[in-house]
Amino acid sequence: MSASNSVETQDAIRLCQVADVAEGNGLQINLPERPPLAVFKIEGQIFITDDTCTHGQASLCEGEIEDGVVECPFHQGAFEIATGKAISAPCSVHLKTYQPILVGDDVFVHLDKVSS
């Protein structure tokens, strides 16, 4: 069965390939009519969050990543990538995270399924 026909990826959006995301980095994905997403790869594992910081209009994919934490390039607020939890001021609103669906080398997401 091909990926696009599987139940899991029905209505899901294909974002990129796992190999498109460099280890320890984030890849910004622009989608029509909604704010961009960030696909992160941390120790080989894929995580998906909103890309725009909850404090200012910054792309988190441009931030430093260390110990599973991404730091906003504007004011150095920080979020846990796996949970979206805001852990450093000035950020206080948590980041939305989404459950990645991996089919072969492809990364899919259901945008209506926010995991936190």
Next chain:
Amino acid sequence: MARITIADSDLAFDCGSDDSLLRAGLRANLNLPYECNVGSCGTCKFELVSGEIKVFSDTAPGLSDRDRKKGRQLACQCLPLTDCVMKVRLEEDAPAKFPPTRLKVKLIKVTDVTHDIREFQFQAASPATFIPGQYAMLQLPGVSGERAYSMSNLPNDDGVWAFMIRRVPQGVGTQVLFDALILGNEIGLDGPFGKAYFRSESERDLVCVAGGSGLAPMLSIARAWSQKSKSGEEHLTFFYGGREPRDICGEEMLQQLPEFNHQLQFVPSVSGAVNDATNSWLGRTGFIHEVMHGFEDLDYANSDFYIAGPPVMTQAVMDFLRESHAVPQEQIYFDRFF
């Protein structure tokens, strides 16, 4: 006087030995990032590249352990001991219309607003220049450190700065204001500060959400909204949350505006006991975000939201706006009252 240079730029400013790096930079009209000015919000972080500084508070909540490990500082909490080079990312929006200045002002009027909020009016020798929604730092006699309070009036050529201040039990600052200061006394005022100011050019509806002395900036914004030229279709919904009936205020001032009960609707709510020593409450109950949830007249996509009040209220309203209605962050302005 120390010379402060911004790393990787040709920008520099002078900072007096009694000023913070942040405020001196703002006085020089540099667009340094900041919000609260008191070490709490964490927006004014920077890295000291060279030079020596004195830090007012080592335990400022605006710095996380992670920031401390990386050697970051808060510009609002540092004064320079020598010339310095600071690494900081300047904001991209336009710098403040009115750079902050230090003034001497005299207390000219005190009015009770509720059982624990009073309006204090101060007279300066020069016009009071600020944008509605902004705040000033007050230096009170015999009190170490300054206190941040938002203006409740409109900018004016008469030089009047009005603040609505809630008495903090055991608070040293408010004790001086409420119990010691008398008419004619002089204090120091530094301002204006703050980025949660009224964007009068917006044509969207306006929603003000206030709690406690957060009434002050929201009232200033409502007054400015009333004065601006409007198409006649714009609405202002003004939510005010209090714990008890006796905390509710604002209606009397909003009634002065011609739009009251037409384009302007006042929506107060009590979150605690509906009966207190003097009143019974027959109006709405619950926290403000709960009241907003049940309030059907808001056009979330086409409104600007201004929020001022206790951190818990501000956070709950922001979460509600972002999560339940996907209001974009550029339509939400707030001051965190610490």
